[in-house]
Amino acid sequence: MTDYQSSPSTVCPLCAVGCRLTPGEEHRARGVVGPANPNGRLCRKGVEAYRVGDADDDRLTEPLVRRADDLEAVSWNAAYECVVDGLAGIQATHGPDALAFLGAPHCTNEENYLLQKLARTLGTNKVDNRARLCHVSSTRALSEQVGWPATTSSLTELEESDVILVAGANPAERQPIAFNSFVRPAVINGATLVHVDPVGNRTTRLAEYHVAPRPGMDALVFDLLSATVIAEHNRDREPKGVDHEFIDDRTRGYDSFVASIAELDRTHAVSTAGVDEATIEQVVDCLTDADRVAALVGTGTEGDRGDPNAAEALVNLLLVTGNLGRRGAGLYVLRGLVNEQGSTDAGCVPDRLPGHQPVTDTEARSRVASEWGVEPPSDPGKTASELLAAFGDDVRGAVVVGENPAISKRESDWIRRRLNALDLLVVLDIYPSKTTRHADVVFPVVAGVEKEGTFTNLDRRIQRSRPTRAPPETARSDFAVLCELGNRLFEDRDYFDYSAVGEVFDELTDVAPTHSGLSYAALGPEGCQWPVDSDGVLYGESFDTPDGLASFGNPQYKFEPENGVVDPAVDGGLRLVTGGRAGEFEVDHSVSTQRLRMHPTDASDRGIEPGAAIVVSSGQTTVETTVETTDRIRQGTVYLSAEVADPFLRCETSTVAVKPTSEPTEGSN
């Protein structure tokens, strides 16, 4: 273990926990004590952080430009000229909205900021990154009900929680250092862990209560908990559970929420959700006895578009019990990729400027214009999946930074046609990929452990990343490439005239109210959470809503005939539940050696033998793998690691079909 104050260290680029590390022996990483890994430990993936972009790997080392059918090595100047001519030509011929810009949740805040600034100074809001698709329900509920799409408290405060409710997540495997540094000690010291998840996993082992609803029924479980807490409170001679003082002072919409939730038939709800009534009663007792409840939510609660929003139901439960805006309480979004939070904070999304300010907000645009010297456009752009579908039609040119859409979206022929239909595809990456095969210009850039900049972890902590390994001599930083492109595109302006990464961060703090008061130079070894004066807890005094009050949403589940007991297996579809270990490296999703877990009855109903090769599909998205049958998974549900399930998560679906393949795939039994 190394002390971070005496040894150069960087942020682990493999997940959103934000552990600090430094090079160790034999290309392995060594943990360095940091705010997210206070014991200086790394998980087994983090130990391999230096594997990404290792010198022995097949790194991109020279700029490439397409000549006829082949990518040929060219000088940096020639590559820049090609891109600038191409982007300027498309802008002049088709207008700025014919350009698209895709950032990434594993790029730094500064890289995502520069990319969205490049898009907006050119005149388009067509900029996005796939972090916006992760935890979409949680972030939407937080934005609409309390303010910002971000974790409301700090990991360190979990030691003050009486109840920790983990929903749709497996942090014991997915965020192991956070789990072992903050959740496990809290439980050892007396906190009660409640795990809500259709599938038992490593997190369940530490839980006192496991609520295992049918997939897609999380919202109903949280509505049921709210309804029962309110009912018990009204019946009890010593009322507890419902925090009326908090509700009266800090929320709106409670009366109508109570009126609606009173219609919930709790017996019907228990049977529809498929949960154990006694367990629900015990969990309600825990919630009503607790002074502080923290809820940790993962992607497992994200349903299909149009499904009840489990996160909204969970926020309602936290509001009923007065568990927002206080230490040891709140909603934690268990983000996966290293800069999922920061990439959207930096404005790399089509409808928000840096700091989550709507592009439609005149005052926000003026604030940005006063720094940039040019006002961003006011019409929201398109999402990444909409942009991809428009490649070759409305969109003629695209700049892709650190992303590989060719392996991660829909089926390969469709992707190929879309990428090839562009007049200009520019890719910044460290490896050749399926996307670079279709590129017109490729820039070789540096890997995560070679970068300078900042990352924002899952509890809003911004930490500096420092180069801890030399990149290939011929590679350049994304910062350098984006600045050079900006300077060449706006040669008579100083929009991109930065001499250091820190200047970009400081500009971000000027345009984003969330980051106001921070500065690159003042980010010490522990980093800093945004907003600067929050002391780790958001909404201590008021919520970030127009009237400062949090709003109750509606109960999420209604007992209409079509919402009776839902068995996703009825029409042949299966509910996809995902999870996985921290920081898996990018995988080719088209064929995976990681198995799909399935109930034996579901497998035999489909003529699938244990170990057989199968195709998992939803619409145009398919993944090939093999089956592991187990009765530890509920019928009607299948489990796939999040990394392999990524294409399904990206097209916002959680219902899949599973069929045997006609030919066994490599590696099947």
Ligand code: SF4
């Ligand atoms: Fe920490 Fe995540 Fe890296 Fe593991 S992968 S060392 S949990 S940041």
